Amino acid sequence: MSPTPISFSILVYGAPYSSQSVSTAYRFTKTAIEKGHRIHRVFFYGDAVQIGSRLVAVPQDEVDLQLKWQQLGEQYQLDMVICIAAALKRGIINSDEAKRFEKDASNLAEGFTLSGLGQMIDATQSSDRIVTFGY
Amino acid sequence: MTDKKQSILAVLTKPPYGGTTAKEALDAVLTAAAFEVPVSVLFMDDAVFQLLPEQKTEGIEVKCLATTLPVLPMYDVEHIYVDRKALVDRGIDAEQLILSVQPVETDTLRSLFQNHSRILSF
Numbered sequence: 001m002s003p004t005p006i007s008f009s010i011l012v013y014g015a016p017y018s019s020q021s022v023s024t025a026y027r028f029t030k031t032a033i034e035k036g037h038r039i040h041r042v043f044f045y046g047d048a049v050q051i052g053s054r055l056v057a058v059p060q061d062e063v064d065l066q067l068k069w070q071q072l073g074e075q076y077q078l079d080m081v082i083c084i085a086a087a088l089k090r091g092i093i094n095s096d097e098a099k100r101f102e103k104d105a106s107n108l109a110e111g112f113t114l115s116g117l118g119q120m121i122d123a124t125q126s127s128d129r130i131v132t133f134g135y
Numbered sequence: 136m137t138d139k140k141q142s143i144l145a146v147l148t149k150p151p152y153g154g155t156t157a158k159e160a161l162d163a164v165l166t167a168a169a170f171e172v173p174v175s176v177l178f179m180d181d182a183v184f185q186l187l188p189e190q191k192t193e194g195i196e197v198k199c200l201a202t203t204l205p206v207l208p209m210y211d212v213e214h215i216y217v218d219r220k221a222l223v224d225r226g227i228d229a230e231q232l233i234l235s236v237q238p239v240e241t242d243t244l245r246s247l248f249q250n251h252s253r254i255l256s257f
Binding site for chain 2: 116
């Protein structure tokens with residue numbers, strides 16, 4: 001019997017490839033959707049913002065976490081938000097911000113958007129459950 | 136955002152320095168308050184070190200958290216709790232803290248979690 005569908009928002013803090021949280025969050029999100037639940041938003045905060053750099057090159061025998069999130073995001077139209085304040089100081093930047101801060105390049109990967117902490121707070125208000133994947 | 140606000144309990148567990156989590160948690164709490172979402176804060180584990188007076192951070196070149204924490208009541212973050220056992224375990228006197236916090240016994244932590252609709256853990 002399927003459980004009653006509920007809406008989740010997912011918070012992720014750990015750095016991909018240092019912590020397992022980005023990977024575990026991915027599997028949780030995918031499973032929740034497959035079980036019929038809704039994902040309101042995925043919010044990457046702290047070191048997890050590194051998921052958004054398209055300059056990451058993963059060894060062939062390791063999992064490409066960014067690609068996995070992008071595919072999941074595209075398939076289910078996920079709102080995948082990267083905290084802008086946490087991202088900028090860690091070198092994750094989109095073209096608008098690169099212009100604003102006079103940087104010579106931008107690197108935000110497709111499928112992710114930079115936005116503020118307000119999106120995290122909105123997630124607490126607009127979803128039934130918040131599930132956090134820490135460091 | 137929906138009309139009826141879901142109350143948030145921000146559970147802080149990290150020490151003030153050595154990582155950026157304490158600051159990022161505080162930013163999230165202040166954002167919730169700015170959005171007029173009812174938010175309470177619980178200091179647990181090593182996060183109780185955030186409450187110590189006389190934090191001097193010039194030497195490590197980071198912003199002093201102790202100058203930001205006292206703004207919480209001004210942002211209408213009125214319910215600030217601390218796990219009493221976390222204080223006792225670390226030999227910290229509840230009277231010396233930089234914020235007016237309400238010590239909570241271990242067996243009442245459960246009701247604190249139950250009394251809030253959403254938990255943000257850091």
